[in-house]
Amino acid sequence: MNEQVQAIGFYKGLPIEDASSLIDLKVARQTAAGYDLLIKVKAVSVNPADTKTRQSHPETEIPTILGFDACGIVEEVGDLVKGFSVGDSVFYAGTNQRPGSDQAYQLVDSRLVAQAPKKISIEEAAAMPLTSLTAWESLFERMPLVAKKDANTGQKILIINGAGGVGSIAIQLAKWAGLTVITTASRPETVEWVKKMGADVVLDYHHSLEAQLKEQKIQNIKFGVIFQSTDAYLPKLAKLIAPEGYITSIVENEKPLPMGGLLKAKSITFAWEFMFTKSIYQTEDMASQGEILSQVADLLDQKELQSTLTLTLNTINAQNLRRAHELVESNKMIGKLVITGDFNAK
Secondary structure, eight states, rough: OOOOOEEBBBOOOOOOTTTTTEEEEEEEEHHHHHEEOOOOOOOOOOOHHHHHHHHHHOOOOOOOOOOOOOEEEEEEEEETTSSOOTEEEEEEEOOOSSSSBBBBEEEEEGEEEOOOSSSSHHHHHHHSSHHHHHHHHHTTTSSSOOSSTTTTTOOEEEEEESSOOOOOOHHHHHHHHTTTTEEEOOOOHHHHHHHHHHHHHEEESSSOOHHHHHHHTTOOOEEEEESSSSHHHHHHEEEEEEEEEEEOOSSSSOOOOOHHHHHHHGOOEEEEETTHHHHHHTTTTTTTHHHHHHHHHHHHHTTTTTOOEEEEEEEEEEHHHHHHHHHHTTTTOOOOEEEEEOOOOO
């Protein structure tokens, strides 16, 4: 009989106020084979991807275990794995196709994993994978920007929602790559945060972005990324992005968008970014996610990037995970939240 290990999951999507929305439970400990690593999870983060998946999930007989961001220790190594050994400290975002990191031991494809940064805490590391991958792919794969220090000097980028998890690291990556970064924020604390991340110009999204750019004599913005409401911001960016420019979004539209009317006259290239595409479709470049995380780890250790961790909860259990989901669902989080420590049912 397989060993049972602690996990947190649910059987039906419920409001987070419901005690059954996330519950402590036991699952069988798995064994690593093939490309997989079995990882003892030491810290997890919560993203909007977790809360949205939970909210809309149908009822199931088998518990759903969420969790994407994690930092942990390699316990077992599959026979096809290269570059990892038992005892390695690693971090990753994994996939939405398998049980997630909200369990004491998790199987993860080694091609999606990297050695954890050595000069920051596991909590700081656990905050970074999903948002870093999303931001990196948005900037350097969906648009023709060069992922190298100061390689894009002279170019400007407009980042919608710079204070969120993805926006916070996108600002840093864009600055590292040499761009002038313009972003949106409104509250004093979010304005302060995006400036700390490196933003050069902050626009108040409650007022006309076009008017604020004209007032500051900012022109010829070739790149734009949308990390909040494509419905609201694609029409605005279509006016602001220069002809033959590029727009990337990570937020699915809720209403039809007249793409031709918005983008065709200026020959603007539009692309979607979804971090899980590579693992869902087992793309030829799937291993690039492990490689990207290795570069992010180096940049964190070199202090070229800083962790976006802003809140830590101690002890990984259903009670703390419900609190974390509630905070993320409030849409008032700045930066990232991490739960750390041993799994302990409560």
